[in-house]
Amino acid sequence: MQLRHRFTPARDWILAACPVLLTTAGGALFFGRAVVDSIQSTPHPALVYVIFGTLLIAVLGAWAVLFQLHRDERSAQAWDRLDTPAFESALRAVHRGSPFLDAYALVAKRDRRSSDDDRRELERRLHAGERTYGERLAFPGFIAGALVGLGLVGTFIGLLGALNELAQLFTGMTAGSGSDPAAMLGGMMVKLQAPMKSMGTAFIASLYGLLGSLLLGLTLVAVQKTRHRVAGQIHDVLIDAFDRDARGALALPRLPGESEAEHARWQAVLGGIELLRDAQARALDEALAPIAQLESSIARLAAIVAAALDRAPVFLDQGAQLRELMARLCSLQESGSRELVHALQSQQQASQRLVELGVLSQEADQAAAARRDHRDAALQQSLQDCRDAFDDISGRLRTVLLDAGLPARA
Numbered sequence: 192m193q194l195r196h197r198f199t200p201a202r203d204w205i206l207a208a209c210p211v212l213l214t215t216a217g218g219a220l221f222f223g224r225a226v227v228d229s230i231q232s233t234p235h236p237a238l239v240y241v242i243f244g245t246l247l248i249a250v251l252g253a254w255a256v257l258f259q260l261h262r263d264e265r266s267a268q269a270w271d272r273l274d275t276p277a278f279e280s281a282l283r284a285v286h287r288g289s290p291f292l293d294a295y296a297l298v299a300k301r302d303r304r305s306s307d308d309d310r311r312e313l314e315r316r317l318h319a320g321e322r323t324y325g326e327r328l329a330f331p332g333f334i335a336g337a338l339v340g341l342g343l344v345g346t347f348i349g350l351l352g353a354l355n356e357l358a359q360l361f362t363g364m365t366a367g368s369g370s371d372p373a374a375m376l377g378g379m380m381v382k383l384q385a386p387m388k389s390m391g392t393a394f395i396a397s398l399y400g401l402l403g404s405l406l407l408g409l410t411l412v413a414v415q416k417t418r419h420r421v422a423g424q425i426h427d428v429l430i431d432a433f434d435r436d437a438r439g440a441l442a443l444p445r446l447p448g449e450s451e452a453e454h455a456r457w458q459a460v461l462g463g464i465e466l467l468r469d470a471q472a473r474a475l476d477e478a479l480a481p482i483a484q485l486e487s488s489i490a491r492l493a494a495i496v497a498a499a500l501d502r503a504p505v506f507l508d509q510g511a512q513l514r515e516l517m518a519r520l521c522s523l524q525e526s527g528s529r530e531l532v533h534a535l536q537s538q539q540q541a542s543q544r545l546v547e548l549g550v551l552s553q554e555a556d557q558a559a560a561a562r563r564d565h566r567d568a569a570l571q572q573s574l575q576d577c578r579d580a581f582d583d584i585s586g587r588l589r590t591v592l593l594d595a596g597l598p599a600r601a
Contacts, residue, residue: 200261206413207257210406211250229395238345238396242338246403249334250410256327257414260421263289267428270295278432290323291316291425298432313433321422328418331411338404345396
């Protein structure tokens with residue numbers, strides 16, 4: 192167990208320092224000349240230096256918090272092996288800059304008249320110490336996001352510089368349009384180098400800002416992991432030391448000539464009295480809790496009533512307006528209902544009229560068809576009568592011709 196605790200700080204430092212150190216060493220070894228040329232070629236190298244300096248400050252701040260965490264972890268490990276009488280002397284060994292110093296001081300005191308209150312106070316101080324470490328890491332966390340912002344600032348500065356230089360280049364080309372085209376093209380190629388350098392500033396600043404944000408983020412992840420582990424360990428150690436101290440405060444000194452059984456009996460009686468006192472305190476708190484809730488409810492109700500009384504005229508005006516609006520809506524609904532009934536009645540009458548017209552039209556069609564059939568039958572009968580009369584006349588003529596001795600033609 193001691194060997195594992197011995198290697199834990201080394202592992203934390205490796206996780207927190209390796210991203211920055213390996214990137215710095217690898218960049219200097221393999222890309223050192225390219226990095227120096229990129230900084231020298233940009234018209235605004237101060238922006239790159241600001242990014243590097245901000246990254247260095249944030250990394251050093253994160254490493255300082257990691258160092259303080261390991262220092263508090265060693266103090267907690269030392270307190271974990273101490274007996275109750277040694278707490279007061281061990282308090283002087285705790286560093287004055289530790290956020291948990293107040294919690295150590297509470298455990299080191301020997302008076303245990305109100306252990307429940309002290310335990311709640313100890314929990315509060317432990318949470319306050321943990322929040323203090325979170326606040327110390329807030330600035331490096333802000334820098335991790337600000338590095339990307341600095342890179343964007345460099346991007347905009349480079350783009351603005353490139354646009355300004357391009358505008359000057361185009362102005363010079365327009366003014367010298369009558370000169371030699373070859374000389375003008377050569378001059379333009381020379382003048383284009385400045386806008387390209389400005390564009391290089393934009394991309395170089397963004398690259399270094401993004402890379403610095405990633406490295407600082409990895410460092411903060413390792414430090415935050417250590418913070419949670421150390422805070423949990425300190426919490427467990429101090430709570431356990433508080434419980435040991437509270438149990439030791441209940442121990443009675445053994446009188447001369449007192450037997451072991453008598454001492455144990457009196458110790459049990461003292462423990463029962465302490466348990467009874469704690470039970471009475473809890474019962475009192477539980478009995479007072481409804482009263483406190485009732486008082487808060489009464490106060491809240493009084494505030495509501497006072498606010499309602501203050502706003503009573505407003506409520507009355509709003510009620511009158513609401514009643515007027517409801518009456519208007521009811522009248523509109525009634526008139527709309529009447530109009531809807533009239534429309535439905537008109538639609539029903541129109542439907543009945545259409546049905547009657549349809550029946551009359553059908554009867555008229557049937558009568559017309561009957562008349563047409565009667566007329567066709569009469570015409571056919573007339574034609575048949577004409578044919579019969581013509582046949583009769585033809586027969587008579589044929590008879591007359593035969594009687595006269597004239598040949599009859601068919």
